[in-house]
Amino acid sequence: MSNGEKLRSSLKAYALGLIAVLAAVFLRRLLDPLLGDSYPLVTLFGAVAAAVWLRGYRLAIPVSLLGYLACHFFFLEPRHHFDLTGTDNIVGLVAYLFTCSLIILFGEAMKTAQTRASQQSEVLRVTLGSIGDAVITTDTEGRITYMNRVAESLTGWSFREAHNQPLQAVFQIVNESTRLQVENPAKRALQDGIVVGLANHTVLIKKDGNECPIDDSAAPIRDEEGRVTGCVLIFRDVSSQRALERDKAQQLLTARLLASIVESSNDAIIGKTLDGVIQSWNAAAEQLFGFTTEQAVGQHISFIIPDERIDEETHIISSLKAGKRVEHFETERVRSDGKRVSVSLTVSPIKDDTGSVVGASKIVRDFTKQRAVEERERELLAQAAEANAKFQAFFEQGALFAGIADVSGTVVAANRQSCFHGKAAGSQRSKLLENHFGNAPGGHLLRTWWIRSKRLPTKRRLAHRFVRRCPTSSVMAANVLPTS
Template identity: 40%
Template sequence: MFSSIQIFAGAESSASQNIGSFALTLVQNAALLVALAALHRILDVYLPARGLRYQMFSGLLFGATGIVGMLTPLKFMPGIIYDGRSIVMSVAGLFGGPLVAAIAGLMCIAMRLGIGGPGAWVGVGVIITSGILGVAMRHLRQRKPAVMSFGNLVVFGLVNHLLMLLWQLYLPGGVGPEVLRKIGLIVLVLFTLVNVLICMMFLELENRRKQSQQLRESEERFRTTLQSVGDAVITTDAQGRVTFMNTVAEVLTGWSRVEACGKPLGEVFRIINEDTRLPADNPVQRVLKEGNVIGLANHTVLIAKDGRERPVADSGAPIRDDEGRLSGVVLVFRDQTTERAAQKALQESEAKFRMFAESSLAGIYLYREDCFLYVNKAAAQMFGYAPEEIIGKLGPFDLIHPDEHEMLKENIRLRLSGEVPSIRYELRGRRKDGSTIYVEVHGGRVEFQGKPAIMGVVIDRTERRLMEDKLREEAALLDAASDAICVHELDGTVSYWNQSASRLFGFTPEAAAGKKLWELMPLEKERIESIHRELMENGHSEGEITVKQTNGGELHVLCRWVLVR
């Protein structure tokens, strides 16, 4: 059998050794684990992907550390030794996972059984227990990352070594109580302390690995982003020499990145004033001098390496290090050739829009700060005005019923604040003569002359609203009718069921809606087919039917069906 109070994960100690030698052995085992952490840093460099190969090498490192620890153990008596296996195995399970713990555990078990002695099998038990505890803590950590606090790591170390001490009670010859009496408290305190410190070291390694990975990913995202953006990007050092340029910058300047790197920006980024043909100010030199974001003057032309000229717009911004010192400049610019063509097209588009708006039957409006900047003829006539009576003189509140002002105010706020891009709603309007109309409004926020405004369409819904009111009145009349009235599809699905039908057949309109008619008025299949045939042939069918009521009674009903096309 094996006794295991390991200085790092279970081992055994000699009763004759004093606390000093016990602590010295613990320091030696701790040094092994520090070396293990250093080796893991190297492993992270060469195997950054934590796949099968990484786990196998990691398991071998943990196992080798446990074996080396067993070569210089603390001897309690012949065959009963204490080293760092409990800590090794718990850390292997926690930071490596099941496979790493299994590889390390098999190596440590083989070594401990090879050493032999009365405490061998107890030592094996400690190896297995510590590994399982580490794996369990790993699974808990995956569900609750906050579990890796200092306090929880202390509890983890205490539990690990309390279990290890409990294994000592299984030592043969009744030496277990003697072991606990002489070194139990020391082991529980010191081993737990070292367990926590090693866990914190591995946590730090994990954090550094994550930070390194995040840095690599950030650099890759930065590089990919700069290569992917539609604008040209050039970066320089503090002396104004090119350090990077993306593909778009290569195309616009005619310089490749390899050719440009190390050259002064003025040699690569040659700009002149479009009107005077004189050299324009170097934007990088201005940024380096002023330390602020700057933009190019209007009408700036970039002369490429092959002499081709392009109108450009750009801005330069300082690059600062962690201490705020200016370490370079980033220059972002774009080809304005297409943009200038677009400006011309926009002017033509505006002319077309005005022509469309003036001929539209729907009302079109544009307003800002409670004043209409534009309304077309249809919108003005809808409210009984001429366009010139509204534009620049009236606002939306002048055309809306006072009872609707709060709703209008809130909808304007939602659009101008950007909480909703556009909105559709209905409200009551007020015409010039004071009469009320019902309108449907569609509108959204736009930028007009550099300021936010609201543009949209207004449609007169007065006629539709009156029709809806008429339909509601007719529906109320149907509900007031003494005869039972039902509307259903050709397949029998009920879509309307008035109150008289509810009283006659015992089903409420809500219960009847969506059900088949013969579920509410059970009829024989032949009768149903006969009714359907007469409807399709003649457009109507009538006759007496017998149906069962919900209370179980029978009801003789004279019915008439009419086909609605």
């Protein structure tokens, strides 16, 4: 109950108390012609009792005092005056307060007893309503005397149908695997007077023929003298538990399969917590790092990480906590002999049933040989680039003409000394490039050699020396060398 509701309830109770006082005074006023000066406070006791019932002594006390003041003013001599000096008035006040105290005390006792009984009744109601197990009771002959709603639901029998029926007719149980009938535990509980439980994998056959796996126990009911007067059978539906057991068995089988896959993998696979503590270490990890499973499990993952790369682990853990994978992270790790090995890491978060990240699975692949090959390729490329740069410098800055043509005879490169262009030829280099070299002055000699050379195998093609005159009337000599 909220504070506002409590305040409204209190105001309502006090308002009813005031109404009770006014009603008592009004009733006494109506009786005044008959009673006169006798019993001036007689109608107040009912108002006090009503106040105790409404709000207890907290309301009864003010009602008693307010009622006395009203009746004293209207019905005690001298009327319409307050006079507490007279002996009769003092004695009457004491008697009134004593009587009101008794009413309040008895009222509080009754109210407390009523509240306690109400609470006990509520506890019993809630308890019976919250029981999730089915309950069936029988007499000494095994006939059903009671069954709750859960029992009705599980057996398919209503209590009206099952009442006085033999327990075996309503509670039929068989073994889940063998399909043989199972001895009813209630029968043994009645015969031996002991608590009896069901064997595992027992199913209950319902009235409609459907089956339900159950777990139950039976116990004798004894009277005050210890004699067996009946039996109580308590059972519950364990379908979800059986399904959970099957799921766990399947999960265990899957876990074993995954474990065998991990163990036989050629890649090192390491399982660890978010704190970095190693939990699993397969055979490939032993081979890669040189540490056995016994040496690695329980250690912090940092024992294979170089000191200058320890910050990488912090970055990896941060990514995992965010639910992200770390793929193909190239780094170095340390073997048991102190040697470093180049590895590629793929780290995935491990999540529990709720989706929370609880650990990490790390696949470590050795690519030391691959890195060596890549470094060799880079060295060769650098050497080739250096050689090409030297050739280009020689080609361009040479004192003699040099040119390059493709297999069709099209000029693809020519240096600045070419007699076909530049100052020697009086034309620009762009006019020569991408044209057949035979189109240049004196080029018919080169074209003839080119045609003859193409007819011969590459290895038999010979160098030719041509001398021709350029447009500037100067004589130029040219060496033509075929290349493959």
